Amino acid sequence: xxxxxxxxxxxxxxxxxxxxxxxxxxxxxxxxxxxxxxxxxxxxxxxxxxxxxxxxxxxxxxxxxxxxxxxxxxxxxxxxxxxxxxxxxxxxxxxxxxxxxxxxxxxxxxxxxxxxxxxxxxxxxxxxxxxxxxxxxxxxxxxxxxxxxxxxxxxxxxxxxxxxxxxxxxxxxxxxxxxxxxxxxxxxxxxxxxxxxxxxxxxxxxxxxxxxxxxxxxxxxxxxxxxxxxxxxxxxxxxxxxxxxxx
Amino acid sequence: xxxxxxxxxxxxxxxxxxxxxxxxxxxxxxxxxxxxxxxxxxxxxxxxxxxxxxxxxxxxxxxxxxxxxxxxxxxxxxxxxxxxxxxxxxxxxxxxxxxxxxxxxxxxxxxxxxxxxxxxxxxxxxxxxxxxxxxxxxxxxxxxxxxxxxxxxxxxxxxxxxxxxxxxxxxxxxxxxxxxxxxxxxxxxxxxxxxxxxxxxxxxxxxxxxxxxxxxxxxxxxxxxxxxxxxxxxxxxxxxxxxxxxxxxxxxxxxxxxxxxxxxxxxxxxxxxxxxxxxxxxxxxxxxxxxxxxxxxxxxxxxxxxxxxxxxxxxxxxxxxxxxxxxxxxxxxxxxxxxxxxxxxxxxxxxxxxxxxxxxxxxxxxxxxxxxxxxxxxxxxxxxxxxxxxxxxxxxxxxxxxxxxxxxxxxxxxxxxxxxxxxxxxxxxxxxxxxxxxxxxxxxxxxxxxxxxxxxxxxxxxxxxxxxxxxxxxxxxxxxxxxxxxxxxxxxxxxxxxxxxxxxxxxxxxxxxxxxxxxxxxxxxxxxxxxxxxxxxxxxxxxxxxxxxxxxxxxxxxxxxxxxxxxxxxxxxxxxx
Numbered sequence: 001x002x003x004x005x006x007x008x009x010x011x012x013x014x015x016x017x018x019x020x021x022x023x024x025x026x027x028x029x030x031x032x033x034x035x036x037x038x039x040x041x042x043x044x045x046x047x048x049x050x051x052x053x054x055x056x057x058x059x060x061x062x063x064x065x066x067x068x069x070x071x072x073x074x075x076x077x078x079x080x081x082x083x084x085x086x087x088x089x090x091x092x093x094x095x096x097x098x099x100x101x102x103x104x105x106x107x108x109x110x111x112x113x114x115x116x117x118x119x120x121x122x123x124x125x126x127x128x129x130x131x132x133x134x135x136x137x138x139x140x141x142x143x144x145x146x147x148x149x150x151x152x153x154x155x156x157x158x159x160x161x162x163x164x165x166x167x168x169x170x171x172x173x174x175x176x177x178x179x180x181x182x183x184x185x186x187x188x189x190x191x192x193x194x195x196x197x198x199x200x201x202x203x204x205x206x207x208x209x210x211x212x213x214x215x216x217x218x219x220x221x222x223x224x225x226x227x228x229x230x231x232x233x234x235x236x237x238x239x240x241x242x243x244x245x246x247x
Numbered sequence: 248x249x250x251x252x253x254x255x256x257x258x259x260x261x262x263x264x265x266x267x268x269x270x271x272x273x274x275x276x277x278x279x280x281x282x283x284x285x286x287x288x289x290x291x292x293x294x295x296x297x298x299x300x301x302x303x304x305x306x307x308x309x310x311x312x313x314x315x316x317x318x319x320x321x322x323x324x325x326x327x328x329x330x331x332x333x334x335x336x337x338x339x340x341x342x343x344x345x346x347x348x349x350x351x352x353x354x355x356x357x358x359x360x361x362x363x364x365x366x367x368x369x370x371x372x373x374x375x376x377x378x379x380x381x382x383x384x385x386x387x388x389x390x391x392x393x394x395x396x397x398x399x400x401x402x403x404x405x406x407x408x409x410x411x412x413x414x415x416x417x418x419x420x421x422x423x424x425x426x427x428x429x430x431x432x433x434x435x436x437x438x439x440x441x442x443x444x445x446x447x448x449x450x451x452x453x454x455x456x457x458x459x460x461x462x463x464x465x466x467x468x469x470x471x472x473x474x475x476x477x478x479x480x481x482x483x484x485x486x487x488x489x490x491x492x493x494x495x496x497x498x499x500x501x502x503x504x505x506x507x508x509x510x511x512x513x514x515x516x517x518x519x520x521x522x523x524x525x526x527x528x529x530x531x532x533x534x535x536x537x538x539x540x541x542x543x544x545x546x547x548x549x550x551x552x553x554x555x556x557x558x559x560x561x562x563x564x565x566x567x568x569x570x571x572x573x574x575x576x577x578x579x580x581x582x583x584x585x586x587x588x589x590x591x592x593x594x595x596x597x598x599x600x601x602x603x604x605x606x607x608x609x610x611x612x613x614x615x616x617x618x619x620x621x622x623x624x625x626x627x628x629x630x631x632x633x634x635x636x637x638x639x640x641x642x643x644x645x646x647x648x649x650x651x652x653x654x655x656x657x658x659x660x661x662x663x664x665x666x667x668x669x670x671x672x673x674x675x676x677x678x679x680x681x682x683x684x685x686x687x688x689x690x691x692x693x694x695x696x697x698x699x700x701x702x703x704x705x706x707x708x709x710x711x712x713x714x715x716x717x718x719x720x721x722x723x724x725x726x727x728x729x730x731x732x733x734x735x736x737x738x739x740x741x742x743x744x745x746x747x748x749x750x751x752x753x754x755x756x757x758x759x760x761x762x763x764x765x766x767x768x769x770x771x772x773x774x775x776x777x778x779x780x781x782x783x784x785x786x787x788x789x790x791x792x793x794x795x796x797x798x799x800x801x802x803x804x805x806x807x808x809x810x811x812x813x814x815x816x817x818x819x820x821x822x823x824x
Contacts, residue, residue, distance in 0.1 A: 020682040027679050045682065054682050061677040095674040130697050137700050144708040148715055151723025173697065 019048035023058065035065045052125050056085030060092050063099070072103040073188035073211055077243035080108075080186070084245075087123050105212040121175040129173035136162075136169040183217040185227065185242040195235035199224035207233050214245065278304040278368045281437060282375035286494035287429030287457060288521055291356050291384050297349040297364075299323065299375060300437040304368050305343055311365035312349070318359050318380075321350040331438075331486045342486065344437060353382040358458075379458050381429065381498070388520030392417035393473075394428075394497040395524060402530045404636045406547035406578050408442055408483045409529070415497045416467075416475035417520075422501065425516075426476070428456045429496040433480075438531070439490055442481040442580065442607055452476060481607065483578055487533035495524040534634060538641050544585070546633040548577015554629055554646030562654045563621055566599070569614040571629050571646055579610040585631055587614055592627035595619055621655040726763045733760035737816055741809045747799035750812050754796065757816050758789075761824050778824055785822040789815055 026041035042065070045058045063078030079096035086092060096108055109115045124132065140162040147155035187193055187209045194205030199221050209215065209229070218234070219226035225242055228234045278301060285296040301307050309323045325347035353359065358381050363374035394415040403409045413430075417423050433456050434441060451463035454476070467475040484490060500519035534547070550573050557568040573579060588598040599615040616626070628645035635642055720727060729736075733756075740753035758769045762778060774786045774793070792815050798804025 017683070023682045027677065030677055050682065057678045057680070058682070064674055064677045067674050091675045091678070098672055098674055126694075130692050130694065133697050134692060134700060137704060141704055141708075144704065145711070148708055148712040149722060151721055152728075153723075170701075173694075177694065 019045045019050065026061065030061070030065060030068075035068050039065045039069075052085040052127060056082040056089065056092070059085070060089070060095070063092075063095060067095070067099055071188075072099050073186070073190065074243055075099045076103060076105065076212060077186045077188060077245060080245050083122075085125065087125060100212070103212055121172050124172045126173070126176045126180060129176055133166070133170045133173045136166040140166050184214055184245040185217045185225065186245055187211055187213045187215065187237070187241055188243040189241040193237060193241045195227075195233065195237060197235055199226075199236040201238075206235055209237070215242075217242075217244070278302065278307070278371075278373060280366055280368070280373045280375055281435045282364060282378060283435050283493065284378050284380060284431040285526075286496065286523075287379065287431050288381045288383060288496035288498065288523075289353065291353060291382055294350055294352050295380060297351065297361070297378065299347040299349065299364055299366070301326075301345040301366060301368065301373075302437060303342060305345070307345055307366050307368040309347060309364055310367045310372070313362040313364060315359055315361055317354050317357065318361065319352045319354065320361075323347040323349045323364075329488070331488065351380075353380070356382045356384050358382075376435065378431075379429075381496075383519075383521060388497075388499070388522040391421065391423075391520050392497060392499050392522045394495060394522050396492065396495060396527070398529060400529075402532060403484055404532050404547055404634065404639075405484050405487050405534055406545065406581065406634070407636045408481050408548065408576070408578055411480045411482065413464075413478040413480070413495075414467075414475065415522075416473045417499045419469055419472050419474045423474075423499050423518075423520075425502050426454055426497060426499040427458065428454060428478075429498065430456055431493045431495070432491070433457055433460065436482070436490060438484060438486050438488060440483045440485055440581075442483050454478070483581065484529075484531040487531050490529040490531055492527050492529070494526045497522050497524075535639070539634075540632045540641055540643070543632045543634075543641065544582040546573075546577060546582035546631060547636060548575055548579075548633070549635060549637065550575040550577045550579070550631070550633050550644055552629065552631065552644050552646045554626070554649060556626055556649050556651065559649065559651045560654075561618070561651065563619065563656050564617050567616045567618070567626070567651070569616055569626055569629075569649075571612050571614070573610040573631065574608065577633070579608070580605045582610075582631075582633075584610070584612045585629055587616070587629065590627075590630065595623040596626075618651070618653045621653045623651065623653050625650045729760045730763055733757050734816060734820065736760065738813065741812065745809045747796060747806055750807060750809060751793070751796040751800055754793065754812055754816070758819075758824075761820065781819060781822045781824045785818055785824075789819055 022041045022044045026038045026045070029035075029037040029041060039062060042058050042062050046055065050058070059078045059082040063075045063082060066072075066075040066078055076096065076099050079092055079099065082089070082092045083096065093109070100106070100108055107115075109119055140159070143155065143158045143162045147159050188211070190211050192208045192210055195207035195209055196203045197206050207229075213229070215227040215229050217225055218228050220239075221236075223239050224236050225239050226234065226236050227242075280299065280301045282297055282299045285298070289295050299309070305328070307326070312320060312323065314320065326345035327347075329344045329346065331342045331344065349364075351361075358379065361378040361380060363377055366373050366375075392415065394413075397412045397414070399410040399412075400407075413428070415426070415428070417426070448463075450466040452466045454462055454464050456462055462478060464476040464478045467477055469475065482490075498519055498521050501517050502514045503517045504514050552571060552573050554569060554571045557570070558565070561567065571584075573584075584601070584603065586598075587593045587596070587601075593616070596616045596618055599617065601612050601614045603613075604611040614629075626649040628648050630643050630645045632641060632643050634640070715722060722728075737753050737757040740756065741750065743749070755769045756766050758764075758774070759766045762768070774789050778786055792807065792811065795804060795807050796812075799806050
């Protein structure tokens with residue numbers, strides 16, 4: 001056990017320390033107004049093993065740097081990634097809504113029923129939602145054991161109650177299961193982007209995507225990305241027009 | 248408050264607002280039903296008519312005609328459909344009215360209460376108000392009393408209030424001491440609204456109208472040996488057409504103490520007379536659309552206006568309370584007051600709002616204003632477009648301008664710009680806490696763990712459940728539950744009664760529960776040959792104990808201590824029984 005711990009410490013420490021160092025130097029560069037340098041340093045942090053919240057902190061800072069570089073759509077992308085790691089962080093929400101407003105996009109939380117539901121379901125990180133499910137399964141397991149041993153109406157009612165509770169508490173986890181695998185990208189070009197049926201520039205566009213539209217990436221070729229919109233429209237976009245929201 | 252909670256609160260607020268506003272919106276076009284008798288008092292043998300009126304609906308039918316013993320009520324005829332149109336603030340408003348007529352005849356004299364007629368209106372059931380009909384053998388009273396109903400106008404404009412004077416009286420030499428009025432149109436006149444007017448305070452005398460409403464009438468000066476009374480009522484017609492006033496009656500006479508009633512001080516009518524006022528109609532003329540201003544307020548009548556400001560020397564931005572009173576003979580409670588925020592002359596003011604007071608003789612509105620600059624020198628006149636029924640023309644009445652002095656601010660700011668100082672919105676600062684401060688857990692359960700737990704749990708439960716039931720049967724079955732409770736049942740029985748016979752019975756019940764036999768199965772039987780799975784020594788010891796219990800109950804044996812019975816039960820359970 002001791003040897004294993006020592007081995008883990010020796011193998012993980014240099015990477016973590018290096019990321020920490022890059023992060024600090026990125027902060028220093030940002031303070032001096034060198035946003036390109038800060039972005040480069042913080043991007044290297046993302047290659048290291050970080051916890052979800054630490055990764056959210058780095059991407060939040062990258063969003064700030066993108067905003068300072070007057071690239072509001074890229075800032076929207078970074079803040080959106082930051083929310084995946086730390087969905088209840090008020091700073092991230094504040095900056096995201098402000099940047100979306102400046103980019104003339106509709107708010108991330110429109111305040112309507114659908115937005116409120118989405119925000120409620122995604123207010124937990126994937127790890128938190130998994131913990132919640134396991135926590136809900138514990139009383140269910142105990143009650144099922146009691147039902148198997150003693151039978152009777154009381155145990156069956158308790159089992160049904162615990163099952164309903166477990167299903168309710170599993171909703172955030174199921175939400176993550178359904179959406180996290182999607183390879184979402186964000187259109188970050190400030191003017192409308194033409195969608196082509198094949199990855200060729202000489203073809204006439206078959207559709208158009210507005211800046212800030214989130215679409216799903218389904219294929220890629222060098223310099224081109226094939227996407228599918230929420231309405232089911234498929235086509236190819238130039239790679240430089242999009243920003244990947246997959247952490 | 249988090250964003251999530253704010254979103255949810257917004258949603259709840261919208262739902263609540265919808266729920267609160269919906270009834271108010273619906274109430275504007277709510278169907279309304281009423282019924283009116285052609286006369287409240289009738290001579291025996293004469294026919295009476297009931298008119299049922301439904302407003303604001305086209306789709307209705309009478310589903311229930313009331314039955315009253317002694318009254319022969321005919322079938323309703325109709326409905327007749329009447330449509331009305333009126334312009335209000337430049338908009339044409341339409342309304343519809345359905346009318347049914349029902350004839351009835353009384354078989355005998357008396358007072359009859361006619362219950363409600365039930366109508367089905369657009370799937371809902373609505374009821375009329377109950378009516379009271381008095382049937383008398385003869386109506387004679389013209390020589391002794393009188394009833395006159397006079398109107399202030401013979402022809403009125405819709406929206407123009409008019410006053411009815413109900414004058415009545417009787418011979419003062421006969422010492423009549425009661426009077427009741429039967430006015431079928433009272434509070435039940437379609438197309439008109441009763442305006443609340445003050446009751447008489449000078450020589451007031453109480454009277455009952457339609458056996459339901461108590462009202463104070465003014466007693467006038469007696470003339471020619473008659474007592475005279477006066478009631479005034481103001482009515483506002485809300486649409487054009489004819490207002491019908493059916494036959495009205497005054498019943499007067501004498502109430503006297505019943506001398507046969509010794510115990511109770513009862514009074515009864517000893518003399519009654521009736522006198523009638525003939526039915527009449529009043530023509531209500533539509534407001535002319537020609538010459539109607541676009542901002543017509545709906546005011547009709549001869550009105551005057553007076554405006555007063557609470558201060559006339561102030562600084563830019565200070566509040567002025569401008570109180571405007573409209574008075575006179577008109578529909579003071581029913582017109583729309585001017586919105587000064589929309590009046591061009593008030594461009595130099597900011598209008599913060601207004602409060603209103605309504606009464607039958609005055610409409611008072613207090614506006615909260617603030618001058619925007621020191622160049623304002625007067626509060627402009629407050630205009631109101633009114634229809635004058637005497638001149639039969641629209642006119643605008645306006646208050647007098649009120650001169651004011653507005654001083655400049657020491658440090659001028661413009662009220663036109665809400666924010667004196669503007670700040671840019673900006674993003675929040677970066678996060679600078681060093682990385683690596685957060686420790687990650689050694690084992691983080693992944694989605695596969697959760698899936699495995701979700702799938703494995705039911706499988707494990709099913710396996711365990713099936714295994715247990717195959718081995719021991721259903722644990723929830725009554726016999727199995729009795730077997731599990733056997734020890735507790737024995738302990739309770741011993742605690743309840745420790746006599747030798749009770750101990751023996753409790754021990755037998757314990758054995759029956761543990762072996763899933765009926766309670767009487769072990770009475771007088773040996774254990775050793777019949778219980779499987781237990782050691783022979785235990786069974787022999789149990790048999791010995793039961794013999795001792797038998798002797799204690801039926802012979803002269805020593806009593807067995809309860810603790811010994813309990814310990815034997817424990818021993819048998821541990822031994823496999």
